[in-house]
Amino acid sequence: MIVAKQHISNIDSAVKGTFEVKAGLAQMLKGGVIMDVVTAEQACIAEESGACAVMALERVPADIRKDGGVARMSDPVMIKRIIAAVTIPVMAKVRIGHFVEAQILQALGVDCIDESEVLTPADEEHHINKTKFLVPFVCGCRNLGEALRRIAEGAVMIRTKGEAGTGNVVEAVRHARSVNGAIRQLQNMDEDEMFAFAKENRAPYNLVVQTAKLGRLPVVNFAAGGIATPADAALMMQLGMDGVFVGSGIFKSGDPAKRARAIVQAVTHFNDPGILAEVSTDLGDPMVGINIDTLLEQEKISQRGW
Amino acid sequence: MNRRDSVLNIGVLALQGAFIEHSKILKQLGATVVEVRKPEQLTHLDGLIIPGGESTSIGLIAERWGLIEPLREWVQAGKPIWGICAGMVLLAERAEGQKAGGQPLLGGLDITVNRNYFGRQVDSFEMLLDTPKIPALGDGTELCSAIFIRAPVITAIGQGVEPLASLSAADGGKLIVAVRQGSILATAFHPELTADIRWHQLFLDMVCGQYRNPAPA
Numbered sequence: 284m285i286v287a288k289q290h291i292s293n294i295d296s297a298v299k300g301t302f303e304v305k306a307g308l309a310q311m312l313k314g315g316v317i318m319d320v321v322t323a324e325q326a327c328i329a330e331e332s333g334a335c336a337v338m339a340l341e342r343v344p345a346d347i348r349k350d351g352g353v354a355r356m357s358d359p360v361m362i363k364r365i366i367a368a369v370t371i372p373v374m375a376k377v378r379i380g381h382f383v384e385a386q387i388l389q390a391l392g393v394d395c396i397d398e399s400e401v402l403t404p405a406d407e408e409h410h411i412n413k414t415k416f417l418v419p420f421v422c423g424c425r426n427l428g429e430a431l432r433r434i435a436e437g438a439v440m441i442r443t444k445g446e447a448g449t450g451n452v453v454e455a456v457r458h459a460r461s462v463n464g465a466i467r468q469l470q471n472m473d474e475d476e477m478f479a480f481a482k483e484n485r486a487p488y489n490l491v492v493q494t495a496k497l498g499r500l501p502v503v504n505f506a507a508g509g510i511a512t513p514a515d516a517a518l519m520m521q522l523g524m525d526g527v528f529v530g531s532g533i534f535k536s537g538d539p540a541k542r543a544r545a546i547v548q549a550v551t552h553f554n555d556p557g558i559l560a561e562v563s564t565d566l567g568d569p570m571v572g573i574n575i576d577t578l579l580e581q582e583k584i585s586q587r588g589w
Numbered sequence: 590m591n592r593r594d595s596v597l598n599i600g601v602l603a604l605q606g607a608f609i610e611h612s613k614i615l616k617q618l619g620a621t622v623v624e625v626r627k628p629e630q631l632t633h634l635d636g637l638i639i640p641g642g643e644s645t646s647i648g649l650i651a652e653r654w655g656l657i658e659p660l661r662e663w664v665q666a667g668k669p670i671w672g673i674c675a676g677m678v679l680l681a682e683r684a685e686g687q688k689a690g691g692q693p694l695l696g697g698l699d700i701t702v703n704r705n706y707f708g709r710q711v712d713s714f715e716m717l718l719d720t721p722k723i724p725a726l727g728d729g730t731e732l733c734s735a736i737f738i739r740a741p742v743i744t745a746i747g748q749g750v751e752p753l754a755s756l757s758a759a760d761g762g763k764l765i766v767a768v769r770q771g772s773i774l775a776t777a778f779h780p781e782l783t784a785d786i787r788w789h790q791l792f793l794d795m796v797c798g799q800y801r802n803p804a805p806a
Binding site for chain 2: 292293297305370371393394
């Protein structure tokens with residue numbers, strides 16, 4: 284039963300790598316949990332728990348902290364294994380400014396690249412020119428100026444930096460409140476004040492105006508860095524984040540599969556305390572965690588990035 | 590069936606994915622929107638949208654909160670439903686390229702989908718699509734902007750399924766990317782990521798029962 288005549292569009296007119304196509308991936312991840320995994324087995328546990336994507340890396344941030352040394356892009360062989368193991372999107376990290384690591388990840392078919400302060404920076408002045416890539420990028424930020432600088436460089440997704448590998452949510456909260464508080468201030472500014480804001484915050488003026496108009500970042504904004512419990516995840520969602528990254532919090536806990544499922548449910552039902560109580564129950568030991576004020580200044584990862 | 594002179598109540602499944610984008614457009618078109626996360630939120634709705642996102646995540650979360658059976662009953666009762674990308678995969682009777690061990694599907698739409706047909710995110714694309722002559726979409730000469738994100742493709746359709754949009758495949762065949770079957774609409778692409786609200790208008794027209802196809806045999 285064909286009612287309408289057959290309409291067949293020529294696929295040769297398709298365009299890849301546009302802002303809309305790259306930002307669109309991030310929009311599909313919203314309301315979801317992206318989990319750090321170091322093996323194909325962990326990736327399967329994450330997928331089975333309802334993760335909307337996985338971040339493939341050699342060591343979770345807690346281990347990078349413990350081990351020290353230079354942290355780099357993961358070996359392609361483990362990224363390939365994880366890509367082969369799951370159907371959900373696979374992300375991976377490159378060092379800040381290391382555009383060749385990014386070229387390699389794009390060639391491997393990674394779905395999104397995290398230009399991440401968790402790895403040792405490769406360039407102390409320049410971030411990657413992300414507009415040159417077909418693959419979407421996510422970048423960390425501590426405040427609105429930093430977020431808008433990354434978007435100007437082509438990031439189509441932003442996350443709070445938090446303080447990765449600590450299991451302590453305090454820095455993620457600080458960064459989320461900083462970004463959203465600044466947006467609320469922007470919405471009350473006249474044009475003259477916005478010029479001054481752009482200058483003081485080293486943010487492109489056009490993105491400042493766009494953000495003020497939208498009342499939110501022009502791209503998806505996730506929470507990251509220190510989220511360890513379903514309550515942490517729901518807290519970040521109630522603070523206005525679009526979704527959550529969980530790094531060390533899952534596979535450094537007593538019962539990763541159960542905790543992963545619980546955090547996924549908490550992000551969907553972030554506004555339902557009854558369900559949050561139910562999914563927070565009997566999860567086994569959380570990761571131990573680190574108090575931020577015991578960290579030396581040079582041990583704070585979130586200060587990397589410019 | 591509700592008429593257009595009363596306000597339509599449209600549910601958007603809000604378990605994971607791009608549900609806020611749909612809510613905004615539906616409100617713009619005058620509908621009342623309910624974000625659906627639990628089975629009881631399905632009552633009193635005239636139509637339901639399953640948005641894009643990750644079909645495995647949406648399916649697993651739906652399973653956890655007992656939504657799979659109520660959603661299947663919704664489809665079987667012939668109530669209007671529109672699946673976008675992941676939503677289309679969930680509505681399909683048959684899906685190729687599922688995760689190890691399979692994934693929860695609702696079924697009801699007599700199609701076979703191939704998940705992530707075009708490949709990984711670097712192969713995602715946008716293009717202008719030819720549309721058929723349907724009141725909400727225009728006179729059959731108007732193009733619509735379509736964004737495909739790790740998109741599925743329909744590789745086979747049953748008797749009662751009407752293809753609405755297709756792409757030419759490299760081998761000369763065609764790849765179906767939008768279909769209608771009774772009160773079910775499915776698109777592999779994302780109208781909610783564009784300024785084009787005609788697909789939402791089409792769905793609301795279907796909800797009103799104005800342009801329903803004869804039910805499949």
